[in-house]
Amino acid sequence: MTDNARVRPVINRLSTAEPDFDARLETLLAWEGVSSTEVQQRVDEIIAAVRRRGDAALVELSNRLDRLAVGSMAELTLGPARLRQAYDGLPAEQREALAAAAERIRVYHEHQKPGSWQYTEADGTVLGQQVTALDRAGIYVPGGKAAYPSSVLMNAIPAHVAGVREIVMVVPTPDGVLNELVLAAAHLAGVDHVFTLGGAQAVAALAYGTETVPRVDKIVGPGNIYVATAKRAVFGQVGIDMIAGPSEILVVSDGGTDPDWLAMDLFSQAEHDEDAQAILVTWDGAHADTVAASIESLLPTMERQAIIAESLAARGALIVCRDRGEAAALINRIAPEHLELSLADPGSWLGEIRHAGAIFMGRYTAEALGDYCAGPNHVLPTSGTARFSSPLGVYDFQKRSSIINCSADGASALGRTASVLARGESLTAHARSAEYRIKP
């Protein structure tokens, strides 16, 4: 099998013992979602058009870019009744699976709700933090072949749990194609309105508002390069979530998991698109060979074989390392979006893992379970951004306000300190404002 793999590299084979390991890994991991100047200019024009001409621009752009023939925004608007109708119209099995997933996602996210807090100091001064929800959230859902009802649940339910007053969803309908499962998911997730808009024009409408589309406070959800570029451009006017790169998984195996299971777990990542990245790390070289064999024998049976094959050949890897310590170091270096610990004792690894979007523990916890219905969010930091960012959560739809309530004694004491520091910064109005509160 190893010989066979060398002849036809279905998936890259790396070993930490090779002198060029670091460079090869770096090359495999490299990803930069750059917007060309053309995309940037196009997006700037679209945003300017939507800000200037509102609904009229949305209708024109949607007709042109999504090949529609609508006359007004009314034809691009779906209300709650239409969403409920989509849900009611689903086959029972799909309706029940969607409802079961939504309920588990809701329960998990309820655990993320933080409380407001306060504490009182000896002189009566009160300090604290008040947590409030966003007024209005915008959910971008890709249309066409990548329209995923699970993404609707994962983006909208945390907003709903957070207490957002109004959840607005946009989803493009290229050539007029509507996905009933997506609308049904919107119904379940508590979405208030849907506009069948996409691209930079949908992002601009949500960020600035039009006659029909209400301005939101934050825009979340994945999209193509136009959507990502538009989100970056409107950041500051509204909040945004991370700008997502291709999806990835790092599987760490101790050699005890069925190699077919592991091959399929890698495929489940690779089937997303050609840029998706599936990597397995093990310190058992023979096990790496058996996984490679499973990959080769299962690949021809896959519906999305072409995408999987391209993804594995371009960005996939089986990495043999020396020991558990090297595997842990690789985890933190890669900071994977999905980390699958296919191991006898995954719990003992948790303390060493500093960077990972979601950690799937044990041989039974396939990433696919988390993608749909385990409960935690499937919107996760990609391309190493788990170094500094988190899964989408209730906290993304809330914000905090600091609370400061000084007693007369507290203000007098703080006033002395503030006065010295303000004068050190030559900000004398600050100093005098503080000094007014100092007791004589």
Add this chain to the structure above:
Amino acid sequence: MTDNARVRPVINRLSTAEPDFDARLETLLAWEGVSSTEVQQRVDEIIAAVRRRGDAALVELSNRLDRLAVGSMAELTLGPARLRQAYDGLPAEQREALAAAAERIRVYHEHQKPGSWQYTEADGTVLGQQVTALDRAGIYVPGGKAAYPSSVLMNAIPAHVAGVREIVMVVPTPDGVLNELVLAAAHLAGVDHVFTLGGAQAVAALAYGTETVPRVDKIVGPGNIYVATAKRAVFGQVGIDMIAGPSEILVVSDGGTDPDWLAMDLFSQAEHDEDAQAILVTWDGAHADTVAASIESLLPTMERQAIIAESLAARGALIVCRDRGEAAALINRIAPEHLELSLADPGSWLGEIRHAGAIFMGRYTAEALGDYCAGPNHVLPTSGTARFSSPLGVYDFQKRSSIINCSADGASALGRTASVLARGESLTAHARSAEYRIKP
């Protein structure tokens, strides 16, 4: 006084009863921190130069833009001993005030530390969330006249409390001028290294790393338009905090606070720069007149009179509204960075306030106390972004990982749901990966 104010509008006077109130308020609040194409191109060039040539580019750019004459990065690097020396060299009064402020800020931020959590379901499946700190944070501190030691404390202490392993600070030294108070604050706040770099080149160095400057995971701190543009450009490669606009305060007064105190509170905001915004709202028209009188009589006594006068004339306002309800609505519409509730019973307002960066409650709680030493952070969302963002905090230097550990029974049940949903999305590798875990 009202007549006098009309003749010489030291500060804008608005009333919610006027028919053009909405339009006038909108105009006053309008702010957009746009980067010109020139700035954007210049920043792109600087980032490309630092990525390509590392330290050499940093030395060249610093010599050119900050008018220095250094030969290597060693001359732009300050270690812990130099920071400690700055602290030890301060006059006792400043040293003690800085230490007192740092300790209060530390104590407040300790309250923000979230815990990791887990829960176990009936079938033994464990779900949870693990909180970890960033490995490395970068703090941008403006140099020159706007070099504020308090900003060093407010940016670095939350990172330190969060458990960040390494805190790197950059501060430009135009014409070679170093601010000892800033270095002393860095010592107190737990900064590990300081590089005397500024502008887009400092942001690029932190985002991508050079031979000398370590790559960080997140960059926080205010800066000019070049810094803001560079932060927006590197967002995704690293995390960033909000892109700050000019500072603002909204004071709500019930008429019972000394008008001189209120005038000085407005001045303390206005003295930051000409774009800063100071607004007072009251339903007591006579009180608005007495505050206007205080403004006029105190203004000539201020060291930063010219800046204050320009800020108040251009962006300041005294607004008379009908009643308490209108005042509360104005708070939520403006979503102020600083909200001062100069009222007899500020506690009764808290439940109605949906959007504000920090809430200063009662007549004694001057914003200046919060700016320096009350404890909560003074890095706050500006320009209405309190609608969707929060004060800088410990949470900005931590991230979460989802934990999913399915029991064999749990995986079997979840596998059925996941399989139905994955097939609904035509992702059959996902479905088969889940189906492997279904018990026969």
